[in-house]
Amino acid sequence: MSLSEFALIERFFTGLGAERGDVTLGCGDDAALVEVGGTTLALAVDTMIEDVHFPADAPPASIGHKLLAVNLSDLAAMGAEPAWALLALTLPAVDENWLTAMRGGLDALARSHGLALIGGDTTRGERLTASLFVGGPVDNPLRRDGARPGDVLWVSGWPGEAAAGLACWQAGERGDDVAPLIERLHRPTPRIALGRALRGLATAAVDVSDGLLADAAHLCERSGVAATVRAADVPLSPALAARGGAALDYALSGGDDYELLFTAPADAGEALRRRAADAGVAVTPVGVITAGAAAVTLVGADGAPLAAGRTGYRHFDGTGE
């Protein structure tokens, strides 16, 4: 299924059902926003399928962790506070040891974010498929559609580590040098604290699930702006930089790190760095927002456009999401 086919499906389900006055933001962002009394709730869902979104031989605790982390990342991109989750789980068989470990990974991350699993549905199917619904309150939410020309484009943490970690995992590499990469693949950290700290300062935000360039394009499309990304400014972690020439491609096009990509006015840099430091993660300016049709241009140190090796992350079965 190609990315354009996904766009087709998204169009099919946009605008479905009644129009409601309590829906502030529907399909097309990291989460939807609804108003309940005086409270805004962010609501999101993500599906993970064995051998599409995670290797079948991944440690089950990390599968539980990652299932929730991917969903929490959607809340992080809205600046929302995690509160509740419901799990729709399809399993080929019941393996108590596997379930115990998977539950443990999910439970630990849920507790660390004060989130309660409040319901679910279990069905039998050939392949492990898990859809998690998450919700929680948010004041002054971040959205994808607020970026303005002149804003600076920032990224949190170290993009590309998870994609490099996947390549190592599939190649059977398990050494100390690649351990940080594999850890990031299996146990991404949702940037909840950062997302909450960015409210009132960032003009737009998206989580990096498809890749830095691809998600920058999503943000630009929703905001009606263009972006220029400076390849030389994209931060490379020591573990990723040690992978040599492919490092930048992973950082530009690898998803699954669940960092935040966000925009802010040019004079907000000092405040952003301070708030991010309080949230426990570095942030790096990697580009600028410009006027024009939604597009992302990658430029080299001399300012001339570069061709990106890939334009977005494809899941590791090689056929897209």
Next chain:
Amino acid sequence: MSLSEFALIERFFTGLGAERGDVTLGCGDDAALVEVGGTTLALAVDTMIEDVHFPADAPPASIGHKLLAVNLSDLAAMGAEPAWALLALTLPAVDENWLTAMRGGLDALARSHGLALIGGDTTRGERLTASLFVGGPVDNPLRRDGARPGDVLWVSGWPGEAAAGLACWQAGERGDDVAPLIERLHRPTPRIALGRALRGLATAAVDVSDGLLADAAHLCERSGVAATVRAADVPLSPALAARGGAALDYALSGGDDYELLFTAPADAGEALRRRAADAGVAVTPVGVITAGAAAVTLVGADGAPLAAGRTGYRHFDGTGE
């Protein structure tokens, strides 16, 4: 996967994550209840898998209808008002005609209940799998755990038609005599208006998804009571009665009609019938709640226990849910 294995899985995921003061009701009912400001929200999820929960050759519009109907039925059993849905859809391929028809069925039912689809996630997988999350506000919710000895057990509408309809569908029967049964299989009516009308009168409620006897057992287990069901009082629709000797078994053990099974004090009968008539559906007293360990006893016209042909609905692949 047997029913006991499902119970095992439910135990695995009960109590997962943090304890939150805003969660009034967690796993184990038709929906969870959370408090947001002064409003109670009911939140639920259900998964439907091709060839497990619906025949792959069912009309796509009816698949869209049924996916939402099954989820709305969970809200109906809580007395909640449908508001928002998020769809996690796994598809083997993109077929525009199929998607258009499926969307149409979903859209029509959503609009008729004032519900908006506000988000979703689409992934590729071998077999069509759809998990729908629904939510909406509820004052004075119905729950499974309020039945008391002396209460009367009621059922809405005509249980068993969908299960008989499935047998007809699988046997290739398409005559006018079985059309009402097949319609009920493909296009169940969620009892939203009835559920809302029962608030403040019914002491407990559950939707009939596994079968009348099985879901009566679920209600008894949550309420800590027993129930006696009088086989002769279980309503049989004309179309179902025409199926002969198997009709009662369908009505007792067939799921998928998504009727409501509920309890109310013995003196509430007249008020119940009036409210149900206003909601456009008949209700029938089929048994009584008694003190004792959670169990459901089926009795004949003479009051002597009968053996039920089956104790709960198994989905039509014959291996359970």
